[in-house]
Amino acid sequence: MNSSICRIGRAAADAASPRLLILLLGYLEKLSMTCLRIRAKWLVAVALVYVGLAAVSAPHAQAADFLWNGTAGTAELWSSSSNWLPIGIPSTDDDAIFGSISGALHDIVMPTPRTINLLTMVDGRYEFRRATGSGTPWDLNILRAFPSLPTGLSLAPVANNEIELTLRDGELSVEDLWTIGDGEGSSATVVATDMALSAGILWLARGDDSEVLLRVTDGTFSVGSEVEIGAGGTLEILGDAVATMADDAGESFQVRGDLLVSGELTTRNIQFFDQASVTIAQDGLIDADTFLLAGGTLAVAGSGGGQARLDANDVLGATQTMTVGNLGVIQANASLRVHTLNLQLGGRVQVPASGLDIRDAFNWTGGTLALVNGFRVDDDALNENPLGANVTVASGRTLEVGGLLEVGTENQGALTITSGTATSGSARIGTSGLPTGPATVTMSGSSGSWTVAGNLTVGGVPNLQTATIAISGGADLNVGDAFVAPPGLRADVTVSGAGSTITSTNSIYLGGNAATAGGQGTLALTSGGSLAIGNSSGDVLKVWEGYAVTMNQASISTRDLWVRGTMAPAVGATVPGGIAVQGFTLIDGGSVTLSALSSNFTANDNVTITNGGSLNAYIIGGADTDVTINGGGSTWTTASAVASVLGSTTTGLGRVRSLTLNTGGTANLRGGVSYAATASDGLTMAGGTLNAPTFNAGNIGVTGRGTINANYSSTGAIIPNGPLTIGNSSSTTGFGTTGQIIAFTNPLTLNDADAADIGSATSIGLGTTPGSLTAVNGINLAAGKTLSGFGTVHTNNNAASRLQNLGAINGNSTTDRISLPGYITGNGSFTNVEFTGTLAPSGALPSIPTGLVSGSNYKFTNTSQLLMDIGGASPGFGYDVIFSTGEFIADGTFTVNLISGFNPTLGQSFDLLDFTTLTGTFDTLNLPTLTPGLVWNASQLYTQGRLSIATGFLEADFEEDGDVDGADLTRWRNNYATGTTHMQGDANADGAVNGADFLIWQRQFGLTTSLPATMAIPEPATLAWFSIAFGAIGISRRNRRPY
Incomplete structure (x- = not known):
């Protein structure tokens, strides 16, 4: 049998072409040692193959x-x-x-x-x-x-x-x-x-x-x-x-075995059948238009990352499984349909959201799911979301959405990011439509993050849908522009825990959009949570009316800040945290409150508070920080622990370059105010109010109009350009300056609990237009200092609120005088002054009660009170003296008081008035009571300015009618033991009516008062008549007496 098999092979060889014959002989040579062991069927098959090849190749024998x-x-x-x-x-x-x-x-x-x-x-x-x-x-x-x-x-x-x-x-x-x-x-x-x-x-x-x-x-x-x-x-x-x-539409790539790619494979179509195993290993890439996955497995894995890229649709079989491991990538640019998708740590699946079809199970233990053209998270029946209404991005997972990521826009939906990562082109949470459930985003974990490259919109219809974001545990939300609670919607956001942040590369609008309000809700930042907005011109945190930001140990940083809503400590918060603004701040009817010393408002640029807005916080500012407050109800308030420094060129707590208080604006700087050491200005009063315990204006002083309620001190000038009030009427150090006051025609009010100390040179009025200076509790004009100009200096007309002049008060002329309606004391000079109140000369010290005042052109009016004291015989030291050149105009009431227990004696005279010329008379002359028997002689008052003491009535002339008779005895008897005065029967001026007085009556009975040969000594009424009779207008004065 074996020999027959070999003969079959040789016969086949004989029929073959020379090329095939050589081939067959080679095989037969190889088989010569093994032919007996080869089954007949294999040798027959070989022979038949070669015979077939010979037949085919016969035409090419050449x-x-x-x-x-x-x-x-x-x-x-x-x-x-x-x-x-x-x-x-x-x-x-x-x-x-x-x-x-x-x-x-x-x-x-x-x-x-x-x-x-x-x-x-x-x-x-x-x-x-x-x-x-x-x-x-x-x-x-x-x-x-x-x-x-x-x-x-x-x-x-x-x-x-x-x-x-x-x-x-x-x-x-x-x-x-x-x-x-x-x-x-x-x-x-x-x-x-x-x-x-x-x-x-x-x-x-x-x-x-x-x-x-x-x-x-x-x-x-x-x-x-x-x-x-x-x-x-x-x-x-x-x-x-x-x-x-x-790149041919008819190309075919079929896999029934194994395909391993760690390099790069590009094909239009690739088909997996039966038990195919496709592995995209380290750095591998399969780039195909169409994946036909009729069975088997696709594994994308490798320490360096593999990729499967699909440019058109793929078709899946009934049992297909896709596994994407460490750094593996599947990219489907049209669709991806799979029965079981295993996405593991480090893997990546990229597909249009509308083309993702997971029929059985999605086992997401890690890696990246990239949905390139939008994704919606809710349980709407029409939403082909393979992940359901509740999507969790846990640690090791990444969700990438190339377009719009929606949560709860059609129905209820929840996105939970727990130490995972999410990105999206834009995002919307909630809807303005009619949803049936809440829209929520929950983020936690220090590695949890969501980056929205474009706009984030958050909001649901109030009472129909809740739209919320909760960030904790160090998670981070990064957005471009964020619209939280757009007009007509409500959104609530919580950021809690150290490292938990919302970061915007552009702007965040709370309670509205860029131009319109109408939303509502609360942003709560607690326990280290933070908010950071932009760093380019135009980037802004805008808080509309109806929206509230609460803080508790939190921080906010923004390029610009615009507030119509409220920013305040959370309920029970003792340290709300800080707000830092790189650009401008506009508080436009809203309020910003940071209540603690450690919770400060850092402003690197201008701060404007307007339309009833309020800032309740210390400012950390510097050379670029200008604070402007406009309009009624607009306020800036600080606590009392830190003083505010104006005109600063360095950055620090409480330091700003300037403060402008426009009409209605108020600054309550409870730690006090001063200028920086190097400042040249820093406060613009433009109709507003500054309230502070103290204001040390240094050598700069104040220019402007408005009100400064503070204990004011300064060596600089005060120059109003409108009505200006300075000082503290509740403090005895309420106002004091050693600098100039140049009021021009602008009303200036100085407040102090007692007299305000004014500086070296004070002027009021401008040309023929009068000015006004008011200090209701008095003024101290020290020696060497002047008050000049044209107008009125208002002080209260009582001794407690006196204007003490130890310097010089000078009116411009006899027609443009300074008018003094108050109570005037001191021993200074008065020139071209009109007294419509009280003039009471005094010494420079309380121990010197009398004084000599000088000047020229004194004018008294019918409301004037001239009070002069006599306490001794020395002019200026013993009694008051007015030494006036020019014209002295008398009017009103002239009152003389005896002080220090002094009783003038017969023959003494007191040159109270020293003038060049005198016009007018006093309406009333009030002279004190003298020792019985002495009378005032005012006959030289209007010629010499002198009052003298003359002989008066007999001691027993109780009726004071010029004789001692029985009528005087009757008066003594009627007042015996009860009377106390001369006219009641007290002859010896011991304050009692008794027998001693009767003995004097006996001695003087029948006597009459005798007069000098030249004139009779009249009764007081007669003396007064004589004074008036001899006080002719324009009487020339004798030569002046030296004092």
Whole structure:
């Protein structure tokens, strides 16, 4: 039987062409030692194959067939004719056949370049390489010049053959079909390294039970129209290898075996069947328009990351499973439908959200799910969301949404990020429609983050849907622009815990959009939570009316701040936290409150408070911080622990460059106010109010209009440009300045609990227009200081609120005088002054009660009170003196008081008034009571300015009618023991009416009062009449007396 089998093989060989005969003889030679052990069916099959090949090749008998005859173990040159049978070298129309009997490796040095017709390798071990030391890759082109032959390169075409082929450093091109492992039970391993491979068609392991490995490493491999990997085939694209198929709509890439890609594979269509196993390993990429997954598994994994890229739709079979492991990538640019998707740590699946269809299970243990054109999280029946209404992005997971990420926009939905990562092009939480459930986003964990590249909109219809964001545990929400509670909607946001943040690269609008209010809700920042907004011009945190921001140990930083709503400490918060603004701050009818010393408002640019807005916080500012307060109810208030410094050029707590108080604006700086040491200005009073315990205006002073309620001190000038009030009427140090006051025609009010100390030079009025200075509790004008101009200096007309003049008060002229309606004291000078109140000269010290006042052109009016004291005989020290040049105009009431227990004696005179000329008279002359028997002589008052003491009534003339008679006795008797005055019967002026007084009456009974020869001494009424009679207008004064 065995001999017959061998004869069958020889008969087949006899029928074959010379090329096939050589091939068959080689096989028969190999079989010569084993023919008895081979089953007959295999030898018959071999013979039949060769007979078939002979029939096919018969028309091409003219082409030469060359059988490799090189010696294994040495370098075998392709281009050596001795290595071929027949002797020669295959050329363009020739076929090359390799069939090794021994198992030794044939080391074949390839030519450059070389073209042949066909290459058939039956079995054996071969390595094709370039010559040692050559820098030129070898080049073999298999032309297949005779189209009727189907195969250009055939490896292991015969049953049970084994081929090992290594290709290195060259170029192998097969212009048509390349088959590996067509033979039943054949085994082939082809390893191509740094090769440029090409084929029109590639078939791997089409033979039953064949096992084929084609490994392409670090080179290129291009296939024209078809790749088929049989069940026993494995194609590996490794390293930097790049495999491509022609971009042809009819191309086909079918996998029933194994496909391993760590390089790059590009094809229009790829199909997986049966038990196919596709692995995209480290750095691998499959780029295809269409994946046909009819079964098997697709694993994308590798420490360096693999990728599957789909440019069109894919079709899945009923049991398909897709696994994406560490750094693996599946990219479906149209759709991805899968029964089971396993996405593991480090993996990535990228697909349009509308094209993601997970039929069975999504096992997301890590990795990235990238949905490139939007994604909606809710339980709307029409939403093809494979993840459901509750999506959780846990640690190790990343959700990427290339377009709009929606949560609860059609129905209830919840997105939970627990230490995972989410990104989206834009986002919307909640809806302005009619949802049936809440829309919530919950973020937690220090590695939890969500980045929204564009706009984030949050809000639901009040009482219909709650739209909320809760961030805690260090999670971070990053957005472009955020619209929280747009008009008509409500949204509530909570940021809690250290490291928990909302960061906007542009702007955040709370309770409205960029231009319109109408939303409502609360942003609560607690326990270290923070909010950070933009850093470019125009980036703003805008808080509309109806929206509230609460803080408890939190922080806010923003480029610009615009507030119409409220920003305040949370209920029970003792340290709300800080707000830092890089650009401008506009509090437009809203309020910002930071109640603690450690909770400050940092402003690196201008702060404007207007339309009833309020800032209740210390400001950390500096050289670029200008604070402006406009309109009624607009306020800036600080606590009392830190003083405010104006005109600052350095940054610090309480320091600003300037403060402007416009009409209605108020600053309550409870820690006090001062100017910086290097300041030249810093306060603009434009109709507003400054309230502070103290204001040290230094050498700058104040210019403007409005009200400063503070204990004011300054060495600088005060220059009103409108009505200005300065000082504290409740403090005895309410006002004091050593600088100038230049009031012009602008009313100036100085407040102090007692007299206000004014400085070196004070002026009121401008030209012929009067000014006004008011200090209701008095003024101290110290020695060497002046008050001048034209107008009125208002003080209260009582001794407690006096104007004490120890300097000089000078009116402009006798027509443009300074008018003094108050109570005036001191020993200074008065020139061109009109007294409409009280003038009471006094000494410079309380120990000197009398004084000499000087000046010129005194004018008294019918409301005037001239009070002069006599406490001794010395002018100026013992009694008051007015020394006036020019015109002295008398009017009103002149009152003389005796002080210090002084009782004038007969013959004394007191030159109270010293003037050049005098006009007018006093309406009333009030003189004190003298010792009985003495009377005031006012006959020289209007000529010499003198009052003297003359003889008066007899001691017993109780009726004071010029004689002592019985009527006087009757008056004594009627008041005996009860009277106390002279007219009641007290003759000896001891304050009692008794017998001693009667004895005096007895001695003087019948006497009358006698007068000097020139004139009689009149009764007081008569003396007063004499004074009036002799006080003719314009009487020339005697020569002045020196004092």
